[in-house]
Amino acid sequence: MASPIQPPDLTQCQKADVPGGSSPKCCLPSDPVKATDFQIDASLPMRVRMASHLLDAAYITKYNRAYELMRALPDDDPRSFSQQASVHCAFCQSAYLQKNSNEKLQIHFSWLFYPWHRWYLYFHERILAKMLNDDTFALPFWNWDNQAIFSPLPNVIPAVFIEKPALVDNTRAPSHQPPTLVDLTYSGKPGGLDPEQQRAENNNLMHQELVSGAKTPSLFFGQAYRAGDANAPGPGSVERAPHTAVHLWTGGDMGNFGTAGRDPIFYSHHANVDRLWNVWKSLGGRRKDITDPDWLNAEFVFYDENATLIKVKVGDAVSTEKLRYTYQNVPNPWITHISSPLSISIAGTKPVSSNGVASPAAAEATSLLEEIEEFGEEVEGKFKQLAGSAFQSKVKRPVKDLFRTLKKQITDEELEEVLVIQGVEVPSDKISKFDVFINLPDANDKTSINIPEFAGTFVNVPHLGMAPGMNRKATLRIGIGDKLEQLGIKDVSSIVVTLVPKGQGKDVPIVIKGIKIEYE
Numbered sequence: 476m477a478s479p480i481q482p483p484d485l486t487q488c489q490k491a492d493v494p495g496g497s498s499p500k501c502c503l504p505s506d507p508v509k510a511t512d513f514q515i516d517a518s519l520p521m522r523v524r525m526a527s528h529l530l531d532a533a534y535i536t537k538y539n540r541a542y543e544l545m546r547a548l549p550d551d552d553p554r555s556f557s558q559q560a561s562v563h564c565a566f567c568q569s570a571y572l573q574k575n576s577n578e579k580l581q582i583h584f585s586w587l588f589y590p591w592h593r594w595y596l597y598f599h600e601r602i603l604a605k606m607l608n609d610d611t612f613a614l615p616f617w618n619w620d621n622q623a624i625f626s627p628l629p630n631v632i633p634a635v636f637i638e639k640p641a642l643v644d645n646t647r648a649p650s651h652q653p654p655t656l657v658d659l660t661y662s663g664k665p666g667g668l669d670p671e672q673q674r675a676e677n678n679n680l681m682h683q684e685l686v687s688g689a690k691t692p693s694l695f696f697g698q699a700y701r702a703g704d705a706n707a708p709g710p711g712s713v714e715r716a717p718h719t720a721v722h723l724w725t726g727g728d729m730g731n732f733g734t735a736g737r738d739p740i741f742y743s744h745h746a747n748v749d750r751l752w753n754v755w756k757s758l759g760g761r762r763k764d765i766t767d768p769d770w771l772n773a774e775f776v777f778y779d780e781n782a783t784l785i786k787v788k789v790g791d792a793v794s795t796e797k798l799r800y801t802y803q804n805v806p807n808p809w810i811t812h813i814s815s816p817l818s819i820s821i822a823g824t825k826p827v828s829s830n831g832v833a834s835p836a837a838a839e840a841t842s843l844l845e846e847i848e849e850f851g852e853e854v855e856g857k858f859k860q861l862a863g864s865a866f867q868s869k870v871k872r873p874v875k876d877l878f879r880t881l882k883k884q885i886t887d888e889e890l891e892e893v894l895v896i897q898g899v900e901v902p903s904d905k906i907s908k909f910d911v912f913i914n915l916p917d918a919n920d921k922t923s924i925n926i927p928e929f930a931g932t933f934v935n936v937p938h939l940g941m942a943p944g945m946n947r948k949a950t951l952r953i954g955i956g957d958k959l960e961q962l963g964i965k966d967v968s969s970i971v972v973t974l975v976p977k978g979q980g981k982d983v984p985i986v987i988k989g990i991k992i993e994y995e
C-alpha cells in the first residue's frame with residue numbers, strides 16, 4: 476500500500492494566481508521528455524556552505540557574479556533567476572495537481588518541507604556554480620539563529636544582500652535594515668524589544684523548536700503527506716517558526732510564499748534551515764530521519780545546471796555529504812539556552828524552585844488552574860474563534876500506557892508527550908500568529924517568550940491570490956515532555972494551555988477545534 480507523493484505532470488499547470496504576475500503564472504517550462512533519474516556525480520569536490528556574514532571579499536564578488544549571470548539568462552531558460560523564483564511559487568501556490576489525483580500539490584506544511592527545499596537549493600546552487608564555471612561554489616547561509624554580539628552580526632540582514640547589486644531586493648521592510656536584530660517569532664508588528672531581550676527570546680525560540688519541543692521525527696519534520704492526501708496536514712516545529720517568521724520579518728517579496736524566491740536572500744535563508752536539519756540530527760535521542768517508505772520514496776522534479784529535467788527522491792537527500800556539500804562550523808549556543816524562571820519575570824504565577832520542585836504556593840496556584848474549563852478534543856460542530864484575546868483551556872493528560880503498547884519499540888523514557896491543537900484554521904491571505912503557554916493562564920501579548928512556560932508558536936505566511944474566505948488548515952503538535960519537567964509539573968493530571976494571538980494575528984480570526992495530549 477505504498478503511496479509516496481509523485482512528481483506532477485508539468486504539462487498540466489493550473490496557473491496559480493499571483494496578482495500582477497506575468498502569464499503564464501509560475502508555470503515551469505514543461506518538458507514532454509521523461510525526467511532523467513538523479514545520479515550523484517561523485518567526482519564533484521566537497522563544497523562548504525559558509526555563513527553569509529563571514530564571507531571574504533573574493534567570495535562576495537563571486538557570489539554576486541553568479542547571480543548577475545543567472546539574472547542575465549533569458550526568462551524562458553529554466554535556469555534563469557525568474558524561473559528559479561517560479562519553482563517556489565509553483566509548489567507553494569499549488570500550480571500543479573498531484574499525479575492521478577484532484578488534490579493540489581503543496582510542499583509546505585508537511586514532512587516534504589525539508590527534503591523538497593534541500594533539493595531545490597541543491598539544483599539552484601549547481602546552476603550558480605555552472606554560471607561561474609566553478610564546481611566549488613556553495614551557497615552561503617544566513618546564520619540568523621546565531622545571537623552573537625560581535626560584529627559582523629549574524630542575526631541582521633547580512634551586508635552582502637544590501638551592498639551587492641545582484642543580491643539586493645528593494646521590496647524588503649525598510650525598518651528591518653541593520654542594526655535591527657531579526658525577530659524569530661515576528662508576526663507583522665514590531666516587538667519593541669531591546670537587543671538583549673530580543674536575543675534571549677530568539678535563543679529560547681530556537682531551543683524550543685529544535686531541542687525541547689522537537690524530540691521526535693514527526694514533531695520536527697511535520698506530518699505525513701502521501702499520494703492522494705489533502706495538502707498541508709501540518710508543519711514541523713522549525714517550519715512554523717523561526718522559518719516563517721524570518722520570511723515575514725524580511726518582508727516584501729520574502730513576506731509571501733508566492734514571491735519569496737525573487738529575493739536572493741531566500742536561498743541563503745533556506746540554506747540555514749537546511750543546516751538546522753543537520754544540527755537537529757546531531758542532537759541525538761530520537762532525532763533521526765523519517766524511516767517511512769512513503770517519505771523516503773516521495774519524488775520531485777527539478778531542472779538541473781544543464782536545463783535537463785531531473786527526478787529525485789527524498790531518500791537521496793538525507794545526507795548532505797552524499798550530495799557533496801557540508802556547512803561551515805558555527806556555534807549554536809541556543810542548544811543549551813535556559814529561559815529565565817518565571818517567578819521573577821511575571822507576577823501572579825506559580826513559583827518553581829530552582830531544583831524544579833513545586834513549592835507550596837504551586838499547590839495553591841494549581842487549585843486555581845482547576846477552575847479553568849476544558850475545551851476538549853475535536854468533535855463535529857465544535858469550534859472556538861480566537862478573536863484578539865487569549866484563550867485558556869484545561870487539558871487532561873491521558874494514560875501513558877495506552878500509547879506505550881502502540882509504540883512498543885520506543886522506551887518509556889523516549890515516549891514523548893505531545894500537545895495537539897486540532898483544526899487550526901487561519902485565513903490564507905493574511906498574517907496570523909498565536910503563542911502557546913503552559914500553566915500561565917494570564918499570559919497575554921506582552922508576555923515574554925523567554926520563559927519556561929512558553930511552549931511554541933504558530934505563524935502563517937500569507938499566500939497571494941487566495942480568494943478571501945480561503946482558509947489554511949493545520950494541526951499543531953508540540954512536544955512538551957521536557958517543559959513539564961522544567962516547570963516541576965511532571966505528575967499533575969491536567970495542565971492549562973493558553974493560546975495568545977499576537978502581532979497582526981491579533982485581529983485575524985483564528986479558529987481551533989480541539990486541544991488534547993497524546994504520547995508518540
Ligand code: C2O
Nearest residue numbers: 563567583718722
Ligand atoms: Cu518554501 Cu521558506 O518557504
